[in-house]
Amino acid sequence: MNVTQRLATSCLVGALLTSTGAMAESMDSAESKSAENKALFIVTSNSLQTQGMAMVLGNAMQAKGVSVDVLLCDQAGDLALSSTVSQALKPRNVTPEQLMAKLQSKGANISVCALYLPNSEHNAQDLRDGIKVATPPEMADMMTSDNVRVYSF
Structure with a gap:
C-alpha cells in the first residue's frame, strides 16, 4: 500500500x-x-388548590410533549367519581375535575389507587369514563422506571 x-x-x-x-x-x-417525556403524578391531597395545580401542571407538561399518567389516592380519589363536582378555581373558573378531563382527553391515563374503592362506599361503576383502578405491580413498574419522572401532590 x-x-x-x-x-x-x-x-x-x-x-x-x-x-x-x-x-x-x-x-x-x-x-x-x-426519559424526560414521561411523568407520573401521584395526587393524594384533598386540597382543591393542590389538586387543581397538579392538573394545571400536568396539562402544561402535556402541552410540551410529556406523556402524563395520574394516580389518584386517598381523598384525591374522589376526583375520579362521576358524582364529584368541585368548586371552580380562579383565575380560569375551572374545577380540578375539568382540568383532569382535559388531560385525559389529550391522552393522559387516569387511575385510582388499588386501595381507594375497597376502602370507600364506591365501586368501579362510580368512576368517570376511562378511569381505571391501578394495580400495584403496574404502578411499581412505572415508579421505578428510569424513563418516568414521579411527582407527588
Whole structure:
C-alpha cells in the first residue's frame, strides 16, 4: 500500500469513527429525551388548590410533549367519581375535575389507587369514563422506571 492509499484509508477510518460517535450521541440524546417525556403524578391531597395545580401542571407538561399518567389516592380519589363536582378555581373558573378531563382527553391515563374503592362506599361503576383502578405491580413498574419522572401532590 502506498502513502496515498494509507492516507485515504486513515481518513476513511477517521470519518467512520466520527460518524459512529455522532450516531451514538444522537441515540443517547433521543433516549434521554424520551426519559424526560414521561411523568407520573401521584395526587393524594384533598386540597382543591393542590389538586387543581397538579392538573394545571400536568396539562402544561402535556402541552410540551410529556406523556402524563395520574394516580389518584386517598381523598384525591374522589376526583375520579362521576358524582364529584368541585368548586371552580380562579383565575380560569375551572374545577380540578375539568382540568383532569382535559388531560385525559389529550391522552393522559387516569387511575385510582388499588386501595381507594375497597376502602370507600364506591365501586368501579362510580368512576368517570376511562378511569381505571391501578394495580400495584403496574404502578411499581412505572415508579421505578428510569424513563418516568414521579411527582407527588
